Amino acid sequence: MPERDTFHHGNTVLSEGQATGSPEQTSVPNTAVQESDRQYEDYAFHHQLMCEVTEALGGKRDITYVPFVPDSFGYNNITSVDRNNAAVKEALKTAGAVICVGREIVVDPNHDPAFPERNTTDTASARSNVATSSELFHEACKLGNEDVKVIPTAWMHNRYIDMMFALPVLAEAAGVNVEDVTHISEEQMLRLLADKDLGIFNEVAKQMQVKSKLAHQAFHNIMAKRGVDADNNYEVAKAFLKEYKSYPRTGESVLMKESALEHGVPADRVIEEPDSVDTNTNLLNVATAIENGVYGFEFSEETPLVIVAGQDHLPRTMWIADKIFPPNVPLVFVESDAALPDKETLHDSCNRELASFRKGREWLRNVQGSDYQDHLEKLEHVIGGGYFGNEDIPRKNLAKLAKEIQEEAAAR
Numbered sequence: 240m241p242e243r244d245t246f247h248h249g250n251t252v253l254s255e256g257q258a259t260g261s262p263e264q265t266s267v268p269n270t271a272v273q274e275s276d277r278q279y280e281d282y283a284f285h286h287q288l289m290c291e292v293t294e295a296l297g298g299k300r301d302i303t304y305v306p307f308v309p310d311s312f313g314y315n316n317i318t319s320v321d322r323n324n325a326a327v328k329e330a331l332k333t334a335g336a337v338i339c340v341g342r343e344i345v346v347d348p349n350h351d352p353a354f355p356e357r358n359t360t361d362t363a364s365a366r367s368n369v370a371t372s373s374e375l376f377h378e379a380c381k382l383g384n385e386d387v388k389v390i391p392t393a394w395m396h397n398r399y400i401d402m403m404f405a406l407p408v409l410a411e412a413a414g415v416n417v418e419d420v421t422h423i424s425e426e427q428m429l430r431l432l433a434d435k436d437l438g439i440f441n442e443v444a445k446q447m448q449v450k451s452k453l454a455h456q457a458f459h460n461i462m463a464k465r466g467v468d469a470d471n472n473y474e475v476a477k478a479f480l481k482e483y484k485s486y487p488r489t490g491e492s493v494l495m496k497e498s499a500l501e502h503g504v505p506a507d508r509v510i511e512e513p514d515s516v517d518t519n520t521n522l523l524n525v526a527t528a529i530e531n532g533v534y535g536f537e538f539s540e541e542t543p544l545v546i547v548a549g550q551d552h553l554p555r556t557m558w559i560a561d562k563i564f565p566p567n568v569p570l571v572f573v574e575s576d577a578a579l580p581d582k583e584t585l586h587d588s589c590n591r592e593l594a595s596f597r598k599g600r601e602w603l604r605n606v607q608g609s610d611y612q613d614h615l616e617k618l619e620h621v622i623g624g625g626y627f628g629n630e631d632i633p634r635k636n637l638a639k640l641a642k643e644i645q646e647e648a649a650a651r
Contacts, residue, residue: 284589285550286312288596292554293317295600299566302557303327307550307574317557322573330543330571331379334387335529335536339372339499340521340548340556341365341393344491355424359487361494363578364549365393369495371575372547373502388534389504392512392521393491400516401464402486404457408447409483412439421488425480438472440479510534518556519603519622522563527615538611543569549577551588555596562603563618565611 293314296302302317303326313319320326347360372389379387395403410417413431423431432439440458447455458479462469465478492511499509512528515521529538536542544564548556553574560570579585606621608614 284586284593285554286310288554288589288593289314291593292558292596295558295596295604296561297566300561301569302561303330303569303571304557305571305573307576327571327573328378328382330545330569331375331387332382332384333542334379334384334545334571335539335542336388336390336525336534337372337375337379337545337547338522338525339368339389339391339495340518340546340552341368341391341491341495342549342552344393344395344399344487346485346487352424352426355427356421356488359489359491359494361491361498364552364575365491365495366498367575367578368547368549369498370502371573373499373504375545375547375573376499376504376508386536387508388536389499389509390512390525390534391492391495391499391509392515392525393495394515394517394521395487395490398464399486401457401460402482404453405461405479405482407451407454408440408443408458409479411443411446425484428480428483432476436472440475441469441472518552518559519563522556522560523615523618523622526563527619530611530615538565538568540567540569543571545571545573547573547575550574551577551579551585551592555592558596558600559603562606 289312293316296316298316303324304314304317304319305322305324305327306319309321310319318326342362342364345360345362346358350358350360369391372391376387376389406420407417409428410420412435413420413423413428415423415431444455444458447458459469461479461482462475465481467474467478469475490513492513492515496509496511500506510533512521512524515524528534529536544560546553546556546560553572557570557572560572564570577585577588579588603618603621606614606617608617
């Protein structure tokens with residue numbers, strides 16, 4: 240695939256200081272076309288993010304990029320086209336899946352208390368991604384692709400993960416099964432605990448040190464985060480219940496799946512990936528599932544993957560996907576509307592994504608296994624290098640940890 244020179248409008252490139260600070264930039268030459276000037280000014284951070292990401296790509300695979308806002312910029316290592324381009328249609332004919340990448344789950348303070356397990360709402364960005372993914376799915380079907388799947392993959396913000404792993408402490412203190420905890424409202428939980436000695440939290444946490452290091456460590460992470468003295472039983476219980484109140488009980492991937500169904504995607508063609516904590520694990524978990532045959536197709540140069548993410552999020556998603564998926568698999572990246580309130584918010588989000596990319600671009604650069612299975616294992620070791628920051632408790636991935644917690648709960 241021929242490379243394109245990276246386009247720097249009027250030789251203007253945001254420095255690392257500019258890209259992570261204010262959107263100030265050098266003036267654009269008067270000889271430039273005014274429309275191009277406006278386009279560059281509107282999407283300066285996005286363009287800079289795309290420039291740096293595409294420079295960092297491996298250059299060994301076929302990558303097609305469909306920007307949400309058509310532009311005249313050229314980038315290295317990718318082919319930029321519009322949605323109606325023949326290359327997109329050809330990819331959709333044989334695509335194995337449309338991977339819909341969500342963002343952070345949002346806890347809805349106004350949820351119906353009668354349904355405590357439905358205390359979350361999806362983001363506007365996630366809804367936009369699902370709408371675009373559903374359109375691509377239907378287009379693939381019209382082109383004769385009877386096997387294409389939609390894979391919603393979202394993530395839970397790290398600040399919620401401690402509560403997820405500490406649920407067995409709460410369940411045992413309240414005298415209920417751990418799988419029932421998400422269906423119990425805060426008020427019901429308070430009633431269950433009303434006649435208990437509040438020291439039960441510390442007592443259960445101590446027991447968990449043997450039964451479940453994960454639950455024990457997560458409990459103490461919550462106490463540390465809340466700045467609570469573990470010897471003050473009242474403060475411990477209060478902090479724990481505050482954390483429980485803000486814990487999202489329905490993942491965004493579930494909400495995204497429901498949205499895809501509303502967009503007419505059949506239920507048997509939507510397979511959610513619910514176990515991710517960030518964009519790295521979004522794509523690593525999907526890649527591992529494909530390698531293990533979960534989605535009913537194999538990695539192949541004849542089976543492209545279509546990946547949908549918002550304007551602000553897609554460039555970094557592109558770089559991560561290039562590092563994770565086998566190099567012979569063609570990738571098509573389709574930007575959806577980031578669904579942010581205004582251009583300033585888009586600037587800020589792209590700025591954060593650029594800073595995150597610059598901080599982490601060396602992270603996966605040299606990960607290489609002897610074969611693809613070994614590659615996935617090495618990626619898992621790097622990406623999952625310790626949720627708790629404790630060598631005695633490797634994070635593995637959320638699916639494995641959740642299974643471990645369930646097995647421990649069942650054994651009790």
